[in-house]
Amino acid sequence: MAHPSQLSFQDAASPIMEELLHFHDHTLMAVFLISTLVLYIITIMMTTKLTNTNSMDAQEIEMVWTIMPAIILIMIALPSLRILYLMDEVNDPHLTIKAIGHQWYWSYEYTNYEDLSFDSYMIPTNDLTPGQFRLLEVDNRMVVPMESPTRLLVTAEDVLHSWAVPSLGVKTDAIPGRLNQTSFIATRPGVFYGQCSEICGANHSFMPIVVEAVPLADFESWSSSMLEA
CATH class of the missing domain: 1.10.287 (Helix Hairpins)
Structure with a gap:
């Protein structure tokens, strides 16, 4: 951060x-x-x-x-x-996530799981709790297991977007009708923030990205709870 x-x-x-x-x-x-x-x-x-x-x-x-x-x-x-x-290079990824840009939020689909998908909206300023960051917090974070190769497929449903998280060294354009690919490995646990880096409209600055890297056991617990929900 x-x-x-x-x-x-x-x-x-x-x-x-x-x-x-x-x-x-x-x-x-x-x-x-x-x-x-x-x-x-x-x-x-x-x-x-x-x-x-x-x-x-x-x-x-x-x-x-x-x-x-x-x-x-x-x-x-x-x-x-x-x-x-x-x-x-994308070498034998352990997890594949599809990120879809919308005006003005992100959707995530965990392709290794049949029904694990959700939307990620920015939390309005009035709904923030102490310790949360304004214009950066989301209601559903993209959770990944640390020290595991993760493949990210990026696309958009309406206009150009760009999925960017500086701490992970990732910045990939989201283009309607096209699927771009990148990969990363989170080497330590933490919460990493990013934002759409393409001028995609009036609320361009209001579609943040939050990636939470957790140990594998915690990721399995999170994925199980998301599938049950």
Whole structure:
């Protein structure tokens, strides 16, 4: 969960999000080094009038500032491609959930169970209890077992939506007539919040997503109670 005055990302709750955080730090360091070098050259040019000397026309310098950007791009591209392939992999999921976007709420269908499906609406501000978050709490959370590969099928019934939970490193567009697929593994128990990340209409900001990761035994108890209800 984000907190006031937070400068960085939310704490990672999945291996993919941990990889994304490492890649962000890696890329940010490259940007920092480039910015420092450019600022240094600009400062030298302004203070010593380097442009009036022949050193700026040297072939060695031309080679350096042609080859170095190519090397930096490769250093950024290779980790990026690796993470993209990891995000697309779905290896033997233990649970498959179908998320359907509506104006303006989410529906969830647990395809491993015959009759386990429900709608997830935002709780109005007047109905919140102490400790609940405004505009983020829902009446029915999407419960998943922790440390279990979960496949998520995302679609929409009316307009474009986007199912996004930052802590899990998941952001998948929900497109009417199309089924998108992603996966995640919740590595720790907790409640993780997200929101629709597509401008889908007047109540776009009022269709939150809440994922609760629990131990397998608790998940089985929850699923049994939902099926009985």
